[in-house]
Amino acid sequence: MNNDQATVLKADFDRDGFVIIRNFVPMEQVNEICRRAEDVTRNQHRSDMFSNVTKGLERLDGYFSELLYRGKHVPVLETLLGRKPEPTTASFFTKNNNGQEVHPHSDALKGGVIWIALDKVCKENGCLHFLKGSHLREEEFKHLRAHEPTDLSDHPDLAEAAMDPGDTVFFRPTTVHWSGPNLDGSERRGFNCFYVGNQYKNMRKKKMVKQMEAVSQKA
Numbered sequence: 001m002n003n004d005q006a007t008v009l010k011a012d013f014d015r016d017g018f019v020i021i022r023n024f025v026p027m028e029q030v031n032e033i034c035r036r037a038e039d040v041t042r043n044q045h046r047s048d049m050f051s052n053v054t055k056g057l058e059r060l061d062g063y064f065s066e067l068l069y070r071g072k073h074v075p076v077l078e079t080l081l082g083r084k085p086e087p088t089t090a091s092f093f094t095k096n097n098n099g100q101e102v103h104p105h106s107d108a109l110k111g112g113v114i115w116i117a118l119d120k121v122c123k124e125n126g127c128l129h130f131l132k133g134s135h136l137r138e139e140e141f142k143h144l145r146a147h148e149p150t151d152l153s154d155h156p157d158l159a160e161a162a163m164d165p166g167d168t169v170f171f172r173p174t175t176v177h178w179s180g181p182n183l184d185g186s187e188r189r190g191f192n193c194f195y196v197g198n199q200y201k202n203m204r205k206k207k208m209v210k211q212m213e214a215v216s217q218k219a
């Protein structure tokens with residue numbers, strides 16, 4: 001990516017809260033991600049609402065931790081964010097035709113996210129949708145939850161992210177996004193990397209602060 005391309009991408013990213021780079025990941029790598037993600041999720045038998053979402057791939061296969069930490073999307077995301085992305089986790093998203101909608105939500109307050117299409121994704125099989133510019137209106141959308149239906153299908157800022165395998169969307173975790181049902185039952189897989197800081201470290205820090213507060217209240 002040259003400087004002019006980076007400037008245009010960053011302007012779009014700053015305005016809309018997301019940007020799609022077409023053909024970003026070569027097909028060999030798309031196939032390898034699919035093969036490895038299918039391998040590590042094969043024996044999972046979950047029945048919860050988000051059984052189609054597997055986080056923590058980087059703990060199951062070193063290939064995914066390499067991608068999360070050193071994938072070629074990392075420097076691009078750094079340019080878009082204007083700061084070093086802080087890796088959190090890598091995830092695999094599948095979707096069959098039995099529901100499994102992810103309702104409108106934001107992921108976190110800070111950082112960035114990338115989502116690579118592993119199959120052709122379109123409105124019929126439940127591609128991602130974004131609300132353009134919603135990252136600039138956090139207050140208005142902060143009540144949204146991925147497990148609670150909210151109908152934004154007529155929203156004027158709606159953008160449908162139809163993508164081909166290898167296309168990659170870079171987005172702010174505060175940009176409202178969702179994915180509808182898979183109506184045609186075609187294969188619909190995506191791989192994402194969250195860069196929203198080390199949640200485990202943050203959790204430990206919060207726990208420590210609580211413990212210290214409890215101690216000082218007793219004293």
Ligand SMILES: O=C(O)CCC(=O)C(=O)O
Binds near residue numbers: 093107115128178
């Ligand atoms: O792929 C999906 O259905 C949802 C993806 C999503 O919410 C995310 O990548 O943060």
Ligand SMILES: [Fe+2]
Binds near residue numbers: 105
């Ligand atoms: Fe999300």
